[in-house]
Amino acid sequence: MRDFGALGEATISTSEPTYRFFQREVALADLRNPLFAEALAVWNALRGGAIAPPWRVADMLRYPPAVIPFISVADLTADGDFRYRYWGTGHVDVKGYDYTGRSPRDHEPAEYGRMIDNEYRAVAETAKPLAFIHDVRPGLAQTSKFQETMRLPLANDGQTVSGVISFADWRSKVDGAGEMINAFSDTTADLGAY
Secondary structure, eight states: OOOSOSSEEEEEOOSSSOEEEEEEEEOGGGOOSHHHHHHHHHHHHHHTTSSSOOOOHHHHTTSOTTTGGGEEEEEEOTTSOEEEEEEOHHHHHHHSOOOTTSOGGGSSSHHHHHHHHHHHHHHHHHTSOEEEEEEEEOOTTSOOEEEEEEEEEEOTTSSSOOEEEEEEEOSOOOTTHHHHHHHHHTOOSOOOOO
16 A cells, blocks of 8 residues: 555644544455445456556446445546546536546545545556545535545556546445544644645
8 A cells, every 4th residue: 555644634624613534545445335346346347457447437337226326437548647437427516526527636625636546546556456545624514525546547548547537435334443543633743734
């Protein structure tokens, strides 16, 4: 696993209540929702002997129906940036916006956007599936949004990463993960700001 500072944290203070988010890379096997294993099985079947499958719209329908609203697909552009080709309606429901056509770095606040972009870059560099947990706390008085996410490379030529397909689960909470993140949330150690 890449060193994202074991646990990445950023705190942003504005005129609004504090916005904090935490990130940690985990093993694919640590993702609790069985839909992750089902989505990974589809991805593996689509890739065959290639490092990753190509992006094809028709292939989206092979993923479990409950997964599709929580999928995002980002193309790796010629200039080395990522651009969302597809942003599932489940993300719109949870986050309140549609990022189709935009960059992961466009996420607000900017530190959060860089964290997401770094995850995409890690997938592109390794050409392997990666998994992360996020705990997004938009304000001190607001409910935390917990997310498990799996990011999988796409390779239109079967050999070179051309994009990333992600499945995010906002509905489940991993036992103990919230407590682990809470244990670090008030530390003063340098945990790797984004």
